[in-house]
Amino acid sequence: MAVDPKERWGARKAASRRASILTIAHEDVETPRTTVYKLSNETEVVREVEVLWETAQRAFLAIGRLLVQAERQFRGSFEKDIISRLPFNRSVAHMLRTVAEKVEQGYVPEAELPRSYAAAFRLVTLEPEALEEARSRGLVSPHTPRSAIERFRQELKSQRIAASGEAALLAVKRRDLLSRLERAKREVEKLSQELAELDSLEASQDHS
Incomplete structure (x- = not known):
């Protein structure tokens, strides 16, 4: 279906009117357009980037959920016939699954996940006490970059080492x-x- 170039991509619309939909693990994820249209001002540029960034987050979480579902459904063949054929390595697959599982368990709400799967993985694998400390520092947020979480984890490691003598x-x-x-x-x-x-x-x- 043709899409009006003047129509803002990413706007909330009925599914039948969306230009491109990817359904992953029963979740609709809008696929990003590849054509960049001329934008009228700086605010619109920021808004468009935010939409694309949010779409990327929803995609990695949906992929993680699909892999969790597939692991349960195809346990005997999951590694050989699915993981080995994915367009990313086992490490990435593990991170995506882990993030999806932690969200499913309610460990970190979806709305509070960083918008990078690597950052989200480093956050959800914190111990409960460390996660609460991260939350108190404002690190449990979609806007938290991986570098901030890495610094926090390094600080915790240094504290543990210092406490050991x-x-x-x-x-x-x-x-x-x-x-x-x-x-x-x-x-x-x-x-x-x-x-x-x-x-x-x-x-x-x-x-x-």
């Missing part, structure tokens, strides 16, 4: 140093290999 701090520092040393070793191996290849190339040119 000096031995825990030294253990964390040791693990960090070992990790950096391992990365340095891999870099040295890579550079040594490149140097050997360069020496081999120069030797072959000398004999030519």
Whole structure:
């Protein structure tokens, strides 16, 4: 069905009049248009972006709900015949399912989810006490970016380490140093290999 270019995409309309509908797990999700029309002012630009952003949130939650439903219905073949054929990896599928399950359980209301599945996942996997602390700081909100949640989680981790005493701090520092040393070793191996290849190339040119 043709869509009037002047019609505002994303406006609430009866389903029969919507230009493009994606039904996922019994939920209608409007698919975003790809054509950008000229906008009249800055406020309209912001409003259009907000509509698209909200649509993206509804899509990731609907996909998560579909995967939760599919896992229950096709438990024996879910991993092999569904997850392995999705356009994203198992990690993303796990995050989407987890967010949908937490919303289903009432752990975090849908209206309070961040509008990024990665941010939402990091939020809903907080322990109950940490979630309440995040809520008190205004982090349980659609407007919360992943970076803010990551900073909050890092702060909690630092607090736990500090509470464990000096031995825990030294253990964390040791693990960090070992990790950096391992990365340095891999870099040295890579550079040594490149140097050997360069020496081999120069030797072959000398004999030519």
